[in-house]
Amino acid sequence: MALPIHQGGSFSSSTHRSDHDVFLSFRGEDTRNGFTGYLYSALCDNGFKTFIDDNLQRGEQISEELLKAIKSSRISIIIFSQNYAFSSWCLDELVEILNCKQNGQLVLPIFYKVNPSEVRKQEGNFEAALAEQENKFKNNIEKVQRWRAALNEAASLSGWHYENGNPEHKFIEHIMGHMYTKLSGKQLFVAKYPVGVNSRAMAIESLLDIKVNDVRMVGILGLGGIGKTTIAKAVYNGIAEHFEGSCFLESVREQSGTNDGIIKLQKKLLSSISRGKHLEVESVAHGTNMIRERLQSKRVLLILDDVDKSNQIENLFGNFDCFVSRSRVLITTRDAHVLSTLGKDCTIYEVKELDKQEALELFTRYAFQGNKLEEDYFELANQVLQYAKGLPLALTIIGSDLYGKTTSEWKSAI
Template identity: 45%
Template sequence: MATQTPSSSTNSEDTKKRKRDNSSCSEEDEKIITSFSPSSSTPRCKHDVFLSFCGKDTRRSFTDHLYFDLKRKGILVFRDDESLERGKCISQELPQAIQESQYAIVIFSANYASSKWCLRELAEIVEWEKKKNLTIIPIFYHVDPSDVRNQRGSFAEAFAAHEKDPKVDIKETNTWRNACTKVGNLAGEHIKGDRHESTIIQQISGMIFYNYPMLNILIHDNQKFVGINSRVEEMMNLLHMESNDVRFVGIHGMGGVGKTTLAQLIYGRVSCQFEGSSFISCIRERSTTARDLASLQKELLSTIMQEKIRVYNHHQGNGMIMKMLQNKRVFIVLDDVDRDEQLTTLAGDRKWFGPGSRVIITGRDSHLLIRNRVNGICEVQLLQTADALQLFSLSAFDKTNPPENYKDLSMDFVSYAGGLPLALKVLGRFLFGRTIDLWRSARDKLGAIPKTEIFDILKISFDGLEESQKKLFLDLACFCYISFSGEIYPAIDLEVLVDKSLVSKSDLMHDLLKRMGQEIVLMHDLLKEMGQEIVRREDPEEPGRRSRLCRREDVFHVLEKDTGTDAIECISLYFDLPDEAKHRFNINAKAFSKMRKLRFLHFKLRFLRFEHFQSYINWRGNPLKYMPSDKLQFLNWPNCPSKSWPSSFQPKGLVELRMRRSRFKRLWKGLMVD
């Protein structure tokens, strides 16, 4: 048969199949194949896998199933009848395809050795295995491996026929024999009558998928991945892969802590063990409308079924998911879920999926996971200091440890990030390649204005809160005190903040505080900074028009210059005298008169003696006399300069009053409020 060109045949696909199946090629083709030798330079890999097989034995059975399973996993496969370009010389392209592959899967079957075409492929594969990093995987398809390596049985008959062929010289035959012996001695898969082919196909494609270079880059973020082993182990225990039930598992944690990365790792590790898999990312931002939900359903079905699926609305999509997947063992990741309807449209019921299926759900709201009855939740924790330093160093220096002259500076940034992987990576990338002077400058400005990338991701959780919950979060972020009173805030609002990983409760003095109706509430420093930045952006220029004042310079600016407005709801001031005092502060007590919505006033002034108060702060007038009191709930004012409680000051809603070391002789006579 002549070499195929566009003008010599109207059906190049049939020609390719006959070439392999009938082992026929032109003298020109034979000359090209036998004379081809690898060059000294290794070409760039174009394919992941090269399939060598005898067409009439396995083309429409085992080879076809293996080919499509590899493709389904995103692995690039060369199979001659699928991959050869029409009009190209077949014998030239096949050796090149072998060179450009990372794996060669050789499927030995009864008629494999009868094909000179297959044997020449095999010899080429063995030749390239010596010269580059080509991995050979032999599959013995209903043939004994010893028959291959020793040329017995059908292989002995085939070689006897080749040796009688005048067109094949003894040197070439010996090359084929050596290739069969070498590959026949490699560890591979032996398919016999008592083994399920589908299981073997899953094992082969899984092995290649695990070692897929692009997957490793995706998962390990160029090796900048630290402190994950214990979380992966916890997730594998929760998934309980040995059981045949349908399991939903949640991954929970604050923004930027690494939930998606953990889900990607697990997906890369186990998805190839399932009949179908799908990773639906960024669900929160991609599902604002009903049409968006239908689009996500379409993506879910299309990736699992490996064909284009049409979903016209999400109600129809629910039925389609159940109908198409209820008998299929699938692995699904639903990433960044923040509403119930997202789950009800993508994974509404365990009955939608076949036995052994697994669904991972990542999100910031633990209660959403609980109320949707997940089988278990993995809470992703912040990194410990050693791991945090390693991750920061990898991002900033491409090394696991910082250079000696950068160690102290690196620890400053690690301390600032507080174990949050997102912040460690963002700061490390920002500082990469910069001089030590610029590092010092960046350190000195830390906290002034948060890095946009960190701020935006953390703020997602805040944006999803109700107004009363936002109010509580901003109060906690801006104020120095750490106790939480259920009389001031609805208890359910605190629980929501805990569920969304915005705050946590401490067990410190838990019993005592519980009797007092209070909780110790903890917040990550970057979340505090984010909350304070939200308040600063209410009016970047004038602090008096913001809802909360917690920075010392802002408080004194408003009280000295009398720039307060009715926007101010809360004031918190921590001031340590005399060490931090640079000048005498003259504060106008009338500045409080404009703060008609003031509900929280917390002064923490640390004086060794009362005289320090008089020396550094001069109150012009009695502040309580001018302070609107009808909305005031919390008042903490040690060393208050007032000597008397003005009759005009009637805080009807006051819940907490702390006036240590004040100069009051008496607060009031009788009942303050009738």
């Protein structure tokens, strides 16, 4: 029977302070002066505090310093190379990393010139390595069984597979896009009570179809207050990590009234798709060219929120011919004409009002703070629903205003 991997001390992710963004686990002889070194530089250049065991004293067991580094990292990246499993040190690291995974640490494997199935099933070099380890630790076979179980578990996680012949810098750029989303806190607050949001967001994600190898635009069309921005934020949170760069550009209409406002939008867009780097923009035209250059070099997710004129898009990046394959653009607007100027390349998703059940649920959550609708208020609540006509913003504002008030106060308000 296989032994459990997870033994010994652990930490609580809810209380433990993170000293490092990333911990790198790798076989130094294989990749330290090549792939791992390049990855480490890329992580540091992008502002991620990364631990790499450059000068730690080696011994039979992992040092306290290394254990502390693993436990105090938000993410562990395991670089499986041909000779990874020949190192008992690496295998002990792996077991400890998977202990931390049980307590909330994100673990991401990279299969560098090895097939994930070789690691999972311990075939090829990994078979030879484990046979050597069994011979070396014949008096502690439980330890080797634990290593086998750890390799199987880690190789079953979602990660990246690098094969010979592909440009390593492109591969590392792809990893950086994922890491930037995971570590930079780019998840957006959607809504206190996102009633009806998920189903609409899923419909839009289906239209965007991020697996298809083309450039896609979707316009979210609807009345003010119907939830376009809220839905767009949910879509962003759901798919942003799959792109090399991403940006949610809010209040485009409001900020596009002056050159300074346009440049501010351009700076935010440049910063987001350049992973936080500060770039100077001398003029609107200069900013447009800078954005176009960067959009031509990476797959991006761009959400333009509250657009009401097509020139607001043109001021940002000219036209859509600068987007590379598998990029996605989402535009929210109240004006169907804005989307029609984009032609047949833009698919329109028209947001419908909340149905009666959804509207009642959203209103009740605000008017009664999630408690059951009281019988004395039933008829009054129906009047509010008829007035609000399924608009989430109206239901939210009215519900919040009526919370804690008497029926007579409700009648007066209505």
